Amino acid sequence: MMHCGPRSRGEWEVGMALLxxxxxxxxxxxxxxxxxxxxxxxxxxxxxxTLGIVGESGSGKSVTNLAIMGLARGGQITGExxxxxxxxxxxxxxxxxxxxxxxxxxIFQDPLSSxxxxxxxxxxxxxxxxxxxRDRTIELLRLVGIPRPERRVDDYxxxxxxxxxxxxxxxMALALDPAVLIADEPTTAxxxxxxxxxxxxxxxxxxEFGTAIVVITHDLGVVADMADDVLVMYGGxxxxxxxxxxxxxxxxxxxxxxxxxxxxxxxxEHTGDQLRPIKGQPPSLINLPNGCxxxxxxxxxxEVCTRVEPELExxxxxxxxxxxACHLSLEDKERIxxxxxxxxx
Amino acid sequence: xxxxxxxxxxxxxxxPITQGIIFRRExxxxxxxxxxxxxxxxxxTLGIVGETGCGKSTLARLICRLLPVTEGTIEFDGxxxxxxxxxxxxxxxxxxxxIFQDPYSSxxxRKRVGAIIGDPFEIHGLADGKELxxxxxxxxxxxxxxxxxxxxxxxxxxxxxxxxxxxxxALALRPKLVICxxxxxxxxxxxxxxxxxxxxxLQNEFKLTYIFIAHDLSVVRHVSDRVxxxxxxxxxxxxxxxxxxxxxxxxxxxxxxxxxxxxxxxxTKDRERVIxxxxxPSPIDPPSGCRFHPRCPKxxxxxxxxxxxxxxxxxxxxxxxxxxxxxxxxLARAKAGIEQEVELAQQLPEHPLPPTGDLG
Numbered sequence: 001m002m003h004c005g006p007r008s009r010g011e012w013e014v015g016m017a018l019l020x021x022x023x024x025x026x027x028x029x030x031x032x033x034x035x036x037x038x039x040x041x042x043x044x045x046x047x048x049x050t051l052g053i054v055g056e057s058g059s060g061k062s063v064t065n066l067a068i069m070g071l072a073r074g075g076q077i078t079g080e081x082x083x084x085x086x087x088x089x090x091x092x093x094x095x096x097x098x099x100x101x102x103x104x105x106x107i108f109q110d111p112l113s114s115x116x117x118x119x120x121x122x123x124x125x126x127x128x129x130x131x132x133x134r135d136r137t138i139e140l141l142r143l144v145g146i147p148r149p150e151r152r153v154d155d156y157x158x159x160x161x162x163x164x165x166x167x168x169x170x171x172m173a174l175a176l177d178p179a180v181l182i183a184d185e186p187t188t189a190x191x192x193x194x195x196x197x198x199x200x201x202x203x204x205x206x207x208e209f210g211t212a213i214v215v216i217t218h219d220l221g222v223v224a225d226m227a228d229d230v231l232v233m234y235g236g237x238x239x240x241x242x243x244x245x246x247x248x249x250x251x252x253x254x255x256x257x258x259x260x261x262x263x264x265x266x267x268x269e270h271t272g273d274q275l276r277p278i279k280g281q282p283p284s285l286i287n288l289p290n291g292c293x294x295x296x297x298x299x300x301x302x303e304v305c306t307r308v309e310p311e312l313e314x315x316x317x318x319x320x321x322x323x324x325a326c327h328l329s330l331e332d333k334e335r336i337x338x339x340x341x342x343x344x345x
Numbered sequence: 346x347x348x349x350x351x352x353x354x355x356x357x358x359x360x361p362i363t364q365g366i367i368f369r370r371e372x373x374x375x376x377x378x379x380x381x382x383x384x385x386x387x388x389x390t391l392g393i394v395g396e397t398g399c400g401k402s403t404l405a406r407l408i409c410r411l412l413p414v415t416e417g418t419i420e421f422d423g424x425x426x427x428x429x430x431x432x433x434x435x436x437x438x439x440x441x442x443x444i445f446q447d448p449y450s451s452x453x454x455r456k457r458v459g460a461i462i463g464d465p466f467e468i469h470g471l472a473d474g475k476e477l478x479x480x481x482x483x484x485x486x487x488x489x490x491x492x493x494x495x496x497x498x499x500x501x502x503x504x505x506x507x508x509x510x511x512x513x514x515a516l517a518l519r520p521k522l523v524i525c526x527x528x529x530x531x532x533x534x535x536x537x538x539x540x541x542x543x544x545x546x547l548q549n550e551f552k553l554t555y556i557f558i559a560h561d562l563s564v565v566r567h568v569s570d571r572v573x574x575x576x577x578x579x580x581x582x583x584x585x586x587x588x589x590x591x592x593x594x595x596x597x598x599x600x601x602x603x604x605x606x607x608x609x610x611x612x613t614k615d616r617e618r619v620i621x622x623x624x625x626p627s628p629i630d631p632p633s634g635c636r637f638h639p640r641c642p643k644x645x646x647x648x649x650x651x652x653x654x655x656x657x658x659x660x661x662x663x664x665x666x667x668x669x670x671x672x673x674x675x676l677a678r679a680k681a682g683i684e685q686e687v688e689l690a691q692q693l694p695e696h697p698l699p700p701t702g703d704l705g
Contacts, residue, residue, distance in 0.1 A: 056533040057504075147623065161624045162397070191396035191560060193621045196604035200620055218534060221606025225613045244610050262538035264567035266609050274545070275567070277538030281503050 016085060017044035018212050019068075019104075019180050024079035026060075026067045033286040037063040037075065039236040042312075043229075047179065048206065050213040052227030052244075054220060054259070056282055060236035061216045065182050069106055070096045083180070105173035107166070109185035115157040115165060122153030125172045140171040144201055163194035167201065174205060181206075184216045199225060220259060224248060232256050235283045235293035238312055241323040249342075252315050252324035252333045254298045257341045265345050276344065292327065300336060302327060348423060349384035350522060350554050351408060356381045356417035358403055362629065376628045377403040379578035380417070382655065385522070390548070390555040392569030392586065394562055394601070396625055400578040401558045405524045408556065409441045410434060422521070439469060442515040446527035448507035452499040458485075458510055459495040465517040484513040487550075488543060505536035509543065516547065524556045529564060541568060562605050566590050574598045577628055577636040580655055584662030592672045594664035597637045635667065643668050 026038040038060040045051050055061045066072040068081050070088060081088040083099060091099070108114040116124060125140060126133035134153070141149035144167040157165055166186065173181055183202065187195040203226065206213055215226055223230055223244070230247035232240040232255065240253040251257060258278035265273060280297040283289055289296050295305040304327050312325040315333060326333070358378040363369040378400040385391045393401045406412045408419060410426060418427045426437055445451040452461055463481045466472040472480055482492035488509040499507055508528065515523055525544065529537040541564065548555060559565050565572055565586075572589045574582040574597065582595040593599040600619040607613055621640045626632055632639050638648040647667050655665040 056535060163624055191625075192562065192601060192604040193396060194624070195606070196618050197620055199606070200618065219606060220534070220608035221613075224608050224610045225606045248608065248610050259534055260608065262535045263608055264563045266563075266607055266612065275538040275542050277542060278535035279539075281505070281536075282533070 017082075018047050018084065019214075020044040020080075020082040021064075021068065022080040022082070024064060024067060024077070024081065026063050026072050026075040026077050028075050030286070035285045036236050036288070037072075037285060038067065040312075041079075041231075041233075041238055043231055043238075043241070045180065045212045045214065047212050048210040049229070050206070050215060050227045052223035052230045053214065053216045053233060054218065054223055054230060055233035056218060058235075058282055058285060059233040060285075061233050062184055064233075065106070065184055065214060065216060069100055069104060069182065101178075102176045103178050104180040104182065105176070105178040106182045106184065107169050107173050107186045109188050114169060117157055120154050120156055121160060121168050122155075125168065125175055136175070137171075140175055141168070143174075143205075144168070144171045145197070146171075162190055163197060166190060166194075166198055170198070170201065170205075174209075174211075177209065178211065180212045180214070182214045182216070185218070186215065187222060188217070188219070195222075202226070220248075220263060232259070235288055236285055237293065237325065238323075239294065239325045241312070241321075243321065246319070246322050250334075250337065252322065252328075252330075252337075253294075253326050254300050254328070254336075255294045256324075257337065258297070261341060261344060273344065292325070300328060300332070347387055349420075350387045350422060351383070351385040351556075352418075352420040353381055353383040353404075353408065354418045354420075356404070356407060356419060357415045358400075358407055358412065359415045373629050376578050376631055378407065379628075379631070381575075381578075381580050383573060383580065383583070385554060385556060387521070387554055388548075388552055389570040390557050390568050392565035392572040393556065393558045393575060394560065394565050394572060395575035396560065396601075398577075398625055398628060399575040400628070401575050402526055404575070405443070405526050405556060405558055408522075409443055409524055410437065411443075435469070439465075439518045440520050441522045441524065442518070442520040444508075444511050444515050444523060444525045444528045447531055448504055448511055449531070451511060452507060454499055457496050457498060458490075458502070461499070461510060462513045462517060465514060469518065471518070480517075481513075484517060487516070487547070488513045489539075503536075504532050505539055508532060508540050512540075512543065512547070516551065519551065520553070522554045522556065524558070526558045527560070528557075530559060530561060537564070544568070562590075562601060574601065577625065577631050579636060579665065580663075581637065581666070582662070582664045583655065584660075584664075588660065588662055592660065592670075594658050594660075594662060594669040595637075595666045596641050596643050596668075596670060598664075599670055600642075635665070643670075 021041055021043050024038055024041045028035040028037060041064050043051060053061045053064065063072055067077050068088065077089055083104065088096060088099065122137050125137045138149045138153050141153060146152050146164055146167055160168060187198050190198060199222065205211065217223060227244050229243050231238050232253065234255050240251060240256050242251065261276040262278060264275065278297050283293050291307050292305045292310050295301045298305065310325040310327050312323045314320045314322055315324050315330045316322065356378060357380055359374040359376055361371045362373040362375065364372045381404060395401045403412065407414050414427060418425055420426065429437055459481050462484055463477050466477050466480060482495060485492045490506060490509050499510065502510065529540050532540060545568065547553060557565060557568050569586045571583065572586045573580050574595065576597050582589065582598045589598065590602060593602055600621050603616065603619040623640055626639065634650050635648040635653050638644040641648065645668065653665045653667045655663050658664050658669050
């Protein structure tokens with residue numbers, strides 16, 4: 001089994017979030033104008049907790065996490081990323097290196113392009129963990145369910161199947177027993193049965209080691225399965241934050257409704273119905289619409305939506321943790337959801 | 346029952362693996378499609394699902410004659426098209442069209458949209474000049490593109506719009522059969538729904554028959570009348586979509602269905618996922634007997650030796666299994682600890698996928 005020593009927590013104290021992102025903005029200067037890839041993201045994450053970040057391509061979900069890891073090159077990054085009380089954005093590269101990989105690890109979408117094709121899988125994992133490297137690598141590969149790890153450790157990535165490569169990536173990410181694991185579309189490139197294996201593995205490892213996980217995905221099914229809290233992003237901004245059940249059974253933002261309605265319905269009696277897509281295209285991040293950036297696609301748009309950008313705030317004072325950025329009144333939100341959206345699922 | 350539009354009988358497709366440069370020797374074969382019987386009825390949507398490498402895309406390419414078959418026959422509209430050549434084959438291509446997965450690589454970036462959609466007319470000498478332009482603009486309108494964008498390049502369109510261009514091109518010659526190979530898997534969720542609705546509207550309007558290939562099982566259920574499940578080059582189950590999803594017969598179908606993540610947290614919590622061990626075995630040297638037996642939770646001695654035929658089970662649906670699932674039977678085994686799973690995994694035969702990439 002893996003050795004799981006006590007983690008040094010630095011200046012971090014009980015009561016503080018393990019990872020806290022405050023007003024994170026990542027802007028890229030391009031010839032066409034400033035691309036506001038991420039524009040004001042806030043969240044916090046406790047040990048053992050899973051946050052799901054959902055959004056379509058270009059919603060800023062991946063850039064958010066690259067910025068956390070200090071990998072969003074060429075961007076102007078503002079805000080704070082507090083990990084165990086330290087602001088990662090202010091750290092020197094060498095200090096960041098101590099945290100990146102060791103305390104915050106990342107799994108990428110495409111396991112073939114994130115493993116070096118020229119080196120044996122085992123040696124790539126060994127590089128991460130230095131002490132008793134080979135034995136520990138074999139142990140890790142066994143832990144993630146690679147058959148015959150003693151032999152497989154000397155294979156090259158191309159000799160692994162897609163699912164095995166993703167498992168090897170997970171092994172590498174876990175090699176240093178990180179406190180936070182960021183998984184960017186971890187199963188998108190995989191078949192459903194392999195996806196089930198990998199999700200199962202991540203969940204069990206989380207139970208065992210208490211890792212906090214940020215999972216970024218466009219798949220609302222994966223989020224429903226894994227996440228404790230859900231953050232929905234649109235046009236670089238968070239538009240809804242809620243716990244998992246609220247996000248699926250009582251969401252407040254028309255974009256979240258649209259995402260849920262775009263999916264083929266779960267209930268058998270609705271299988272023949274036409275799908276209800278969100279009309280139009282996602283916005284350009286250079287030239288976001290005035291007011292609420294979702295307003296051109298929103299079926300419930302009002303005059304105010306085209307002028308004033310809505311704040312991300314609780315619509316219901318009784319539920320302060322459920323935030324949404326929408327001008328609709330709470331009564332309207334509840335009524336539309338109950339009468340128009342929920343019955344179609 | 347009406348005559349099938351497509352009838353596939355005992356179709357096999359093997360890709361040879363050769364070694365040596367001057368004296369090329371065949372050292373093995375990839376059994377991409379290995380004995381498939383299928384019928385597609387006019388006006389229906391037949392969904393085909395399966396994992397990477399199960400042969401679903403190869404089957405599609407065989408039906409539209411982009412690949413020659415190794416064995417077996419394919420009939421289209423009562424005509425044997427297996428070995429059709431030359432002019433006849435060109436005429437056939439008007440009837441069978443394909444929509445591809447990747448809207449980025451299936452459109453020529455140097456051609457204007459008008460020319461891309463107009464190509465089929467020119468190839469078949471059906472229209473030119475003003476007439477051609479008019480028909481292309483009509484098509485653009487039908488698929489929800491702005492006809493004023495006639496002179497734009499594909500790069501100026503988003504993914505969803507590009508897929509619409511692909512759809513317009515496929516529909517140009519009013520085909521009878523459209524084979525959609527993963528038509529929405531490269532698109533965002535909200536755009537996916539737009540394209541699926543478009544495909545459904547067009548089917549009603551032009552009385553199209555679809556073969557719809559996808560790995561997203563919930564999308565396939567939504568669009569299909571009947572669904573075929575493929576595993577390692579064989580169809581293992583074929584049934585009406587609603588029944589297949591409610592009462593799978595083949596354990597592989599059961600495992601596939603249980604693996605779909607459902608966007609419904611409570612349902613997810615109640616459900617027991619069937620975790621299949623290991624990977625899909627190599628199609629170069631597929632397992633004996635039932636190809637699913639090394640991963641099947643219900644496998645018995647007989648499955649190792651005897652190939653189960655695709656035959657009607659109790660409900661009349663087709664399944665290739667010696668011990669089909671009973672209605673309501675649960676496949677879920679007790680959640681094993683990590684060690685136990687690893688132990689089980691060690692006993693699995695080792696079949697890494699060949700390094701040739703996607704064989705599907």
